[in-house]
Amino acid sequence: MYYLGIDLGGTNVAAAVVDEEGVILGKASLPTPRDVPAYQVADQMAAASAAAVEKTGLSMADIASVGIGSPGTIEPDTGVIRYWSNLDFRNVPLASLVEERLHKDIYLENDANAAALGEFAAGAAKGSSSMVAITLGTGIGGGAVLGGKLYTGFNYAGMEVGHFVIEHGGRQCTCGRKGCFEAYCSATALIKRTRQVMEEHRDSKLWELAGTLEGVNGRTPFDAAALGDAAGGMIIDEYVDYLGCGVASLVNIFQPEVFCIGGGPSAQGETLMAPVRYILNREDYARNSVHRTRLVRAALGNDAGIIGAALLPLFR
Incomplete structure (x- = not known):
């Protein structure tokens, strides 16, 4: 069986043909149209799909079904995007629009949930019975597969892990709350904190690496810390402490077989994972159990969402 996955992003529409094992056989990407009606976005999704199948x-007759991973507030049972600010989608029946163009059964899911499913089915958590995944990006996305099924909450708004509070009354979050996980551990938060520390430590190697405040990226504090820079080391120690706190809290809620971390900062590998694992080993409520959650780095990178979207019908 062959399945088609579509990853609808604010910049690009990517489509891929995937086999039952989650292996990508062909992939294509086109720019996401901006400031156009939703049907024109669906046209581009169909074009990317056709290009992927051709590769x-x-x-298209060989394709069993089509899955779509999209940001925003999603209703999988109706195939409607209730709201997505990036493209100003409001109550868009995206599944129906794509079905009219591809004439296949369409499955729609939130992109973070699709990415978690991709790692569960074909990535770092393959073969496990349950997993929780977080992605450290512009915000913090999250997803969970429990008992082989995606957990989404009764209203499809579950697993917004970026918005549980890890410091009461702490940093302001874009969601309106204060002290959210996302306000401390997203890649955006890491960059913002690095800039603050740079202004406080003008002699830091952070300036040599970034050049300007605008030149800071998620690697900057890690690179500075590796050079022995005290300010860089302080940023990373703080970041790891908060990340470990959030991970341990989520593990204590779900106790999944696998906990998977993806996104830009995870590219640091064991430089990030080892100290977070140390905190988890100290703070996991089940730390004395024979069966412990395994903390791993995501394996599929940017392909997780497209693979998970393609395999949606196998996990419904």
Whole structure:
């Protein structure tokens, strides 16, 4: 069986043909149209899909179904995007629009949930019975697969893990709350904190690496810390402490077989994972149990969402 996955992003529409094992056989990407009606976005999704299928040497007749991963507030049962600010989507029946163009059964899911499913089915958590995944990006996305099924909450708004509070009355979050996990551990938060520390430590190697405040990226404090820079080390120690706190709290809620971390900062590998694992080993309520959650780095990178979207019908 062959499945088609579509990753609808604010910048690009990516489509891929995937087999039952989650292996990508052909992939294509096109720019996401901006400031156009939703049907034109669906046109581009269909074009990317056709290009991906063509690369495999298959035809659309060989495709069993199509899955879509999209940001925003999603209703999987109706195939409607209730709200997505990036494209100003409000109550868009995206599944129906794509079905009219591809003439296939369409499955729609939140992109973070699709990415978690991709890691569960074909990535770092393959073969496990349950997993929780977080992605450290512009915000913090999250997803969970429990008992082989995606957990989404009764209203499909579950697993907004970026918005549980890890410091009461703490940093202001874009959601309106204060002290959210996202306000401390997203890549955006890491960059913002690095800039603050740079202004406080003008002699830091952070300036040599970034050049300007605008030149800071998620690697900057890690690179500075590796050079022995005290300010860089302080940023990373603080970041790891908060990340470990959030991970341990989520593990204590779900006790999944696998906990998976993805996103830009996870590219640091064991430089990040080892100290977070140390905190988890100290703060996991089940730390004395024979069966412990395994903390791993995401394996599929940017392909997680497209693979998970393609395999949605296998986990419904």
